[in-house]
Amino acid sequence: MRAPVLVPLLGLAVLAAGCGGDDPQPPRKEPTVRLRLSTPADASVVRAESVQLAGSVRPTGAHVQVLGREVAVEGGRFVADVPLTPGANLIDVAASARGRRPDFAAMRIVREVRVAVPALDGRDADQARERLEGLGLKVSTRDGGGFFDPLLPGDPKVCESDPAAGAQVLPGSKIELTVARNC
Numbered sequence: 001m002r003a004p005v006l007v008p009l010l011g012l013a014v015l016a017a018g019c020g021g022d023d024p025q026p027p028r029k030e031p032t033v034r035l036r037l038s039t040p041a042d043a044s045v046v047r048a049e050s051v052q053l054a055g056s057v058r059p060t061g062a063h064v065q066v067l068g069r070e071v072a073v074e075g076g077r078f079v080a081d082v083p084l085t086p087g088a089n090l091i092d093v094a095a096s097a098r099g100r101r102p103d104f105a106a107m108r109i110v111r112e113v114r115v116a117v118p119a120l121d122g123r124d125a126d127q128a129r130e131r132l133e134g135l136g137l138k139v140s141t142r143d144g145g146g147f148f149d150p151l152l153p154g155d156p157k158v159c160e161s162d163p164a165a166g167a168q169v170l171p172g173s174k175i176e177l178t179v180a181r182n183c
Contacts, residue, residue, distance in 0.1 A: 034058040035095040035103040045110045050083045053091060053107065062097040084111040117175060119165035125156040125179040136171035145180030152181040159183035 037055040040046070057064055060076035071080045082091055089109045096102040115135050120128040125141065132139045143149065144159045156179040163169060 030101050031099070032101040033062050033095045033097050033103040035062075035064070035093060035105050037093060037105050037107055040107075040109065043108050043110070045112050046084070047112050047114070048084070049111070050081050051109055052079060053082050053093070054079045055093065055105075057095045057103075059097050059100070062095045062100075065094045067091060082109075084109060086111050086113040113171065114168040115171055115173075117161060117163055117165055117167045117169060120158040120161055120177070121165070122183075123158050125158055125177065128158045128161075128177060132175050132177075137169065138172060138174045139177060140174060141177045141179050143180065144178035145182060149180050149182060154181050156181055157183060 035055065035057050037053065039054045040051050044051075053066060054077070055064075056077050057073060058076060060073070062073060062076075064071045064073050064078045066078075066080040066082060069080075071078045082089075087110065089111060091107045091109060093105045093107070094102060095104075115137060117137075118131060118135075120131070123131075129139045129141070145152070145156075159178045159180050160183075161178070162176045163173075169175070
Protein backbone atom coordinates (compact mmCIF):
# COMPACT_ATOMS: atom_id res chain seq x y z
CA MET A 1 0.00 0.00 0.00
CA ARG A 2 2.88 2.29 0.36
CA ALA A 3 3.90 2.17 -3.30
CA PRO A 4 0.96 4.22 -4.64
CA VAL A 5 1.68 7.05 -2.20
CA LEU A 6 5.39 7.18 -3.03
CA VAL A 7 4.93 7.36 -6.79
CA PRO A 8 2.92 10.63 -6.76
CA LEU A 9 5.35 12.18 -4.29
CA LEU A 10 8.32 11.27 -6.48
CA GLY A 11 6.48 12.68 -9.48
CA LEU A 12 6.00 16.02 -7.69
CA ALA A 13 9.70 16.14 -6.77
CA VAL A 14 10.71 15.56 -10.42
CA LEU A 15 8.23 18.19 -11.58
CA ALA A 16 9.55 20.74 -9.05
CA ALA A 17 13.13 20.06 -10.11
CA GLY A 18 12.18 20.62 -13.75
CA CYS A 19 10.65 24.01 -12.87
CA GLY A 20 13.91 25.30 -11.45
CA GLY A 21 13.08 24.60 -7.81
CA ASP A 22 16.60 23.31 -7.10
CA ASP A 23 18.45 25.59 -9.54
CA PRO A 24 17.68 29.21 -8.63
CA GLN A 25 18.38 31.87 -11.25
CA PRO A 26 21.06 34.40 -10.24
CA PRO A 27 19.60 37.85 -9.51
CA ARG A 28 19.54 40.11 -12.53
CA LYS A 29 21.84 43.10 -12.18
CA GLU A 30 20.04 46.32 -12.97
CA PRO A 31 22.04 49.31 -14.14
CA THR A 32 22.02 52.12 -11.60
CA VAL A 33 22.20 55.87 -11.76
CA ARG A 34 25.44 57.28 -10.31
CA LEU A 35 25.11 60.49 -8.29
CA ARG A 36 28.03 62.45 -6.83
CA LEU A 37 27.87 65.70 -4.85
CA SER A 38 30.98 67.86 -5.18
CA THR A 39 30.37 71.17 -3.38
CA PRO A 40 30.01 72.34 -0.71
CA ALA A 41 31.68 69.76 1.51
CA ASP A 42 29.39 67.68 3.71
CA ALA A 43 29.02 69.09 7.26
CA SER A 44 30.14 72.57 6.14
CA VAL A 45 29.47 75.55 8.38
CA VAL A 46 28.42 78.68 6.51
CA ARG A 47 27.04 82.10 7.40
CA ALA A 48 25.23 82.77 4.11
CA GLU A 49 21.47 82.41 3.68
CA SER A 50 21.96 79.90 0.86
CA VAL A 51 24.54 77.60 -0.70
CA GLN A 52 25.24 76.54 -4.25
CA LEU A 53 25.08 72.75 -4.39
CA ALA A 54 26.94 71.19 -7.33
CA GLY A 55 27.40 67.62 -8.50
CA SER A 56 27.41 65.17 -11.36
CA VAL A 57 25.22 62.30 -12.51
CA ARG A 58 25.53 59.32 -14.88
CA PRO A 59 23.91 58.74 -17.28
CA THR A 60 24.12 62.34 -18.42
CA GLY A 61 20.39 62.41 -19.25
CA ALA A 62 19.30 61.49 -15.72
CA HIS A 63 16.81 63.63 -13.83
CA VAL A 64 17.98 65.26 -10.59
CA GLN A 65 15.86 66.62 -7.75
CA VAL A 66 17.21 68.72 -4.89
CA LEU A 67 14.82 68.99 -1.93
CA GLY A 68 12.09 67.59 -4.17
CA ARG A 69 12.55 70.16 -6.94
CA GLU A 70 13.75 69.33 -10.44
CA VAL A 71 17.20 70.72 -11.28
CA ALA A 72 18.62 71.23 -14.79
CA VAL A 73 21.31 68.73 -15.82
CA GLU A 74 23.74 69.69 -18.58
CA GLY A 75 26.42 67.29 -19.71
CA GLY A 76 25.94 65.23 -16.55
CA ARG A 77 26.52 68.22 -14.24
CA PHE A 78 24.02 70.16 -12.14
CA VAL A 79 23.98 73.22 -9.86
CA ALA A 80 21.23 74.30 -7.48
CA ASP A 81 20.89 77.29 -5.15
CA VAL A 82 19.57 75.97 -1.84
CA PRO A 83 18.13 78.30 0.83
CA LEU A 84 19.22 77.54 4.40
CA THR A 85 17.51 77.97 7.74
CA PRO A 86 19.55 78.93 10.82
CA GLY A 87 21.17 75.87 12.40
CA ALA A 88 21.42 72.38 10.90
CA ASN A 89 20.09 71.73 7.38
CA LEU A 90 19.76 68.37 5.62
CA ILE A 91 19.69 68.61 1.82
CA ASP A 92 18.48 65.49 0.02
CA VAL A 93 19.26 64.82 -3.63
CA ALA A 94 17.69 62.14 -5.85
CA ALA A 95 18.70 61.08 -9.37
CA SER A 96 16.70 58.80 -11.67
CA ALA A 97 16.72 57.57 -15.27
CA ARG A 98 14.42 55.28 -17.24
CA GLY A 99 15.35 51.62 -16.87
CA ARG A 100 17.82 52.21 -14.04
CA ARG A 101 17.73 52.05 -10.26
CA PRO A 102 17.74 55.57 -8.76
CA ASP A 103 20.51 56.92 -6.56
CA PHE A 104 20.20 59.17 -3.52
CA ALA A 105 22.52 61.39 -1.51
CA ALA A 106 22.24 63.82 1.38
CA MET A 107 24.38 66.70 2.53
CA ARG A 108 24.48 68.34 5.95
CA ILE A 109 25.09 72.09 6.11
CA VAL A 110 25.05 74.25 9.24
CA ARG A 111 24.07 77.88 8.83
CA GLU A 112 25.75 79.78 11.62
CA VAL A 113 23.92 82.93 12.59
CA ARG A 114 25.70 85.39 14.84
CA VAL A 115 24.18 88.06 17.07
CA ALA A 116 25.64 91.55 17.48
CA VAL A 117 26.10 92.58 21.11
CA PRO A 118 24.10 95.83 21.48
CA ALA A 119 25.48 99.01 23.04
CA LEU A 120 24.20 98.96 26.62
CA ASP A 121 26.53 101.32 28.50
CA GLY A 122 24.52 103.66 30.75
CA ARG A 123 21.33 101.59 30.43
CA ASP A 124 19.33 100.19 33.35
CA ALA A 125 20.88 96.82 34.31
CA ASP A 126 17.55 94.94 34.40
CA GLN A 127 16.48 96.28 31.00
CA ALA A 128 19.90 95.40 29.55
CA ARG A 129 19.54 91.83 30.88
CA GLU A 130 16.08 91.49 29.28
CA ARG A 131 17.34 92.79 25.95
CA LEU A 132 20.29 90.38 25.85
CA GLU A 133 18.14 87.41 26.88
CA GLY A 134 15.65 88.41 24.15
CA LEU A 135 18.50 88.00 21.64
CA GLY A 136 19.13 84.46 22.90
CA LEU A 137 22.21 85.37 24.94
CA LYS A 138 23.07 84.33 28.49
CA VAL A 139 23.81 87.13 30.95
CA SER A 140 25.94 87.35 34.06
CA THR A 141 26.58 90.47 36.08
CA ARG A 142 29.36 91.61 38.32
CA ASP A 143 29.42 94.60 40.59
CA GLY A 144 31.63 97.37 39.32
CA GLY A 145 31.01 99.95 42.00
CA GLY A 146 33.16 100.43 45.01
CA PHE A 147 32.42 99.87 48.65
CA PHE A 148 29.94 102.77 48.83
CA ASP A 149 28.12 102.05 45.54
CA PRO A 150 25.14 100.33 47.26
CA LEU A 151 24.61 103.46 49.33
CA LEU A 152 24.30 105.74 46.27
CA PRO A 153 20.82 106.71 44.99
CA GLY A 154 19.33 105.23 41.81
CA ASP A 155 19.29 101.86 40.08
CA PRO A 156 22.41 100.07 38.84
CA LYS A 157 23.44 100.93 35.28
CA VAL A 158 25.62 99.05 32.81
CA CYS A 159 29.20 100.31 32.91
CA GLU A 160 30.55 97.91 30.27
CA SER A 161 29.96 94.54 28.63
CA ASP A 162 32.29 91.69 27.78
CA PRO A 163 32.37 91.07 24.87
CA ALA A 164 32.02 94.75 23.97
CA ALA A 165 29.19 96.31 21.99
CA GLY A 166 29.30 95.38 18.30
CA ALA A 167 30.97 92.00 18.82
CA GLN A 168 29.42 89.17 16.79
CA VAL A 169 28.66 86.14 19.00
CA LEU A 170 26.76 82.88 18.62
CA PRO A 171 23.29 82.58 20.15
CA GLY A 172 23.62 81.17 23.66
CA SER A 173 26.92 82.96 24.29
CA LYS A 174 27.56 84.43 27.72
CA ILE A 175 27.73 88.22 28.06
CA GLU A 176 29.12 89.65 31.28
CA LEU A 177 27.76 93.02 32.33
CA THR A 178 29.64 95.20 34.80
CA VAL A 179 26.99 97.19 36.70
CA ALA A 180 27.14 100.01 39.24
CA ARG A 181 25.17 103.05 40.34
CA ASN A 182 28.15 105.27 39.57
CA CYS A 183 30.34 103.94 36.73
